[in-house]
Amino acid sequence: MSQEITQSYTQSFVQNCIRGEPPPCAAACPFKLDVKDFLTKTGKGKWTSAYKTYRNAVFFPSVVAELCPEPCKNVCNIREKPIEMLSIEKAVLSHVKKRGADYYAIPPKDNRVAVAGASIAGLACALGLAQKQYQVTVFDTLDGWGGSLRGHPKFEVFDEDFRSQFSAVKVEFIFGAEIDERRSEFETVYEAPDNGDPIYEIVEGAFEAVRIETYLQTNKYPEPQINTPERPADSRSGSEFSEQETQAEASRCLQCDCSACIDACVMLRQFRKEPRRLALEFFTDAHVNPPLNTHSLTREAYSCTDCGMCKAACPKDIDLGILFYEYRKMRAENDTVPTAFHDVFLRRMKKYNAEGRDIPPSGDSKYVFFPGCSVSTEIPAASKRVYAYLREKFGAGLLEHCCGSPEKWAGLDNEQLTVNSEQYTYIYACPSCYETLHETYPELKLISVYELLDDFDKPEIPRSELTIFHACSARENETLQRSVEKLAAASGIEYQGSELSCCGYGGQTQLANPSLFRDTVNERKALNPNPYLVYCANCRDTFKRQGKECYHVLELLFPSDDGELKSPLIIPDDAREYMSDNLISESDILEVINNAEDSGDKFVAPDGSFTASLERGALTYWVEYRVDSGNGNFEIISAYYHRMKFRQEGQR
């Protein structure tokens, strides 16, 4: 039974995601200014628009541009040269032509509010409430507004700013007077502080305006501000920017947002869907019942390579991949899987399981070699020789059975593999086998073949141009990674560093999304210009098929001395390439031809070539071929398949 994709399950994926959250600069800003938006507008020279964004956030732009301690600069991700925010703010103020306040077309309200003290906190509160059309009266014992700022050398500029911001609202100012005897005329009174910390007093006054409005509407005061904003060290700078310099400086902004998983994953980049949106769509799709559900996520769900790179990259450790996996399981349980996506892999797995050998260990040996289908079929000669060595050295048995990865990737339950976890230690050769076996049988004792070759009389392999490509399934298996590196070095391979990535094979997405598969492999091929040294047979197969020079450690250590098996098929390069891209094997072709030749069920073209078909699982294979009667070979013209089934006459 799969993990049900419930709302809370989905939320556990989306809640922690920080993509789309404010960048560090905006989070550090006392006013929570939308810095990215402000700098985008500034970068384009849209002074009025940038000014409005700034003014709406900070209330009194001239005051803030003069006095802000610029905490954003301390957290800017361009560490070596943070964006000069304060200089940009000042420059915007000097370059903008229209600095007037905006009028808010809101009906006036009857509620009367008093602000005791025309300090900058009181002014911010009064402005906030007046913009909402409350009746505001500000009292101050001094002769004018500004409180302690009145003594500031730039008070004239501040005074002009206050005039400008209050020009579009109605506020009654009573200077040279205490509120005392008139207190009862108002529904509430804000005692404005004035302790010489103007920036945070604006924040406080603005917040108080929101609290007062809530009180006037609900008769309840919300909790006061919970987090007193941190007052960071002053990091102000004093450059003066021309229009061009301002634009250039603003354009340096990286527009920071977390894109770690998207950067790591070709699929997320290609689908261009926000990770959170994907997670929510999985939830939605999982909860709409047929026939109304659209399963619009089919292509996405079956395009995930299950490589764990999104999780490894995520600063919040979110495992988006597991949601794809759970979704595939759900589709399998609901029987709504496009079977053609995984059919080839599952048929190959069943064939391997049916033909695989199960040889017990000799004597009192505890070891059983578990080569896995990839090693057995991709490097069969090496696989045989490894087994021969392990048998001789350790008395190891042999179990040729699939670990269950193809079923897992198709969303199916593992076919029951019989393991003897009490008695035996299984020697694996493939990191995917380790991952799947460990997941399915956590108690199973497993050791990699690469740890057991210390005493093996290794051939000297004088290669110095190879780079080790650690498979995605070995990411968390440090022992395996180090063993392979040690083994390579002990064999004389002077490898050139290593990469840890996914070749693109995982999840078996090749038939569900062929172009994405190709793009992924190409990206991973290009990670390093050197030929790869791999220890996952799937990596080897994938890279080789896409033209990357690549060697499996075992094929170098146990080179084949067998000649190639003679095939009766003559296949031109273009047909072979198509077959490789579409996972059509020579044995698939032989099956079609043998069936046609035995039964006579085939079509003949005017040029004498034949075309025959055979339905196998979810696919119907077709082969165009000529018979070379002289030597019994078959010359292949093309091979293809389709997923649809057709009904021949008389069939229902």
Add this chain to the structure above:
Amino acid sequence: MKCSKCDEELVVRKTEFDYLGSTFSHEVPVCPKCGKVFISKELALGKMSEVEQQLEDK
């Protein structure tokens, strides 16, 4: 194109196709005698593949 077994020239006939629960018909060459259907490479990799993808994405 001929059916090898029946030695008959193929004729175009309406044939039913199924995929992922949808059924539709299309005219394709079939043997008039045994009814065996011929799907050309062009049809399989062209129109059929297109419809298959659309149904998978539905």
